[in-house]
Amino acid sequence: MQCRVMGSALDTALRFLSAATVGARTTLPILSHILLEAKDGELKMAATNLNFWLEWTVAAEVEEDGKMAVSGKEWRALVTSLKDETLILEAPEPTGLEGGRLTVRFGGSVYHLPILPADEFPLPAEAIWQGAFEVDGKVLATAVRKVLFAASSDPTMGIYTGVHFRKDSDQEPLDIVTTDTHRLALVTLDLEEFPPLQMTLPLQPLKVILPLWEKAGVVRWQVSEDGHLVAWEASSWRAISTALTGTFPPYRRVIPTHFAHEVVIKVGAMLAALRRMAIFKPSTKRTPHRVILRLKEQELEMVAIEAGYGSYEEVGREVIGIEWRSEPMAYEIAFQHPYLAEFLGVVREGEVVARFQESNTAASLWQSTSDEAYRYIVMPMHLPGSEGF
DSSP states (O other), X not given: OEEEEEHHHHHHHHHHHHHHSOOSSSSOGGGGEXXXXXXXXXXXXXXXXXXXXXXXXXXXXXXXXXXXXXXXXXXXXXXHTOTTSEEEEEOOSSTTOTTOEEEEEETXXXXXXXXXXXXXXXXXXXXXXXXXXXXXXXXXXXXXXXXXXXXXXXXXXXXXXXXXXXXXXXXXXXXXXXXOSSEEXXXXXXXXXXXXXXXXXXXXXXXXHHHHHHHHSEEEEEEBTTXXXXXXXXXSEEEEEEOOOSOOOOGGGGSXXXXXXXXXXXXXXXXXXXXXXXXXXXXXXXXXXXXXXXXXXXXXXXXEXXXXXXXXXXXXXXXXXXXXXXXXXXXXXXXXXXXHXXXXXXXXXXXXXXXXXXXXXXXXXXXXXXXXXXXXXXXXXXOTTOSOO
């Protein structure tokens, strides 16, 4: 192989390709590599972790075709510092022989990077694809970012670790939803171009692909006929992800519709208080970080607590103003601190409407006053020694 390529084009691609590789400590060393193929005036690069495939194409002056897998860590580390250089890539034929080297030349410098045979690199699964459709990538990425935080971070939770996409018919909106069984985040979009489907996608590929959706503008989608794969494509890249297996829970059934208390809260004031209360975060993950909300006639009292065995101590207190939309009435409920802070961190500004059911052991519904398509349902927390929880 022999080709000439701009370092700036490689750097952009490798920032995303590196996120799709597996670390060097793996039973399959090839997964820590990036596949290179020089052909027809292009250099195509690809990375995979077996569940996610990302390929990127850049313009190149190709004098001799070739294909090999180069160590991703060394390849990116070298290219990152060469954005303003023109790189000459050379490898002897047949390329990719084990123990061979990729020679990289720029200016008066030369490097020899280890490579593996291209035929060891795993290719994406073959699939029969349904018809393609195009979606506004920025709109979709914005919606997905709003729900990511509510997915489970426990790898044993299977379907709950992903983002669920559901559209029942051409006339109905698209639901984008996550849940860890204690809370649920849901965005509803009117996207006519989106076909009916139900699919749950893992977080890791989405976190890699979201910036690409935003930059691309329009993104081309395809879903395999068996529903196990989804492909995205723009001008310079293409990605394929496997879907999570299992049945996503019937989330619409848990969205409450009747409430006893409804208040409007300023996001900035509540979020600032929660951030200050984070100083009482327990040292172990097994101990939940709780905060009590006490609704009063003209204010919301927020109380940070430290829990013991069968009791708790109030260690922090702040008061912020609220606006009642229901008849003012004293009400007390407790939540996990992160469950409120993470939602408000997504909303960031403006106001939210918090709706509570009569029982302080039932789910509450939170919405931004400026985005009715975005809903957050969260379960309360038990207080040690309290009754009725």
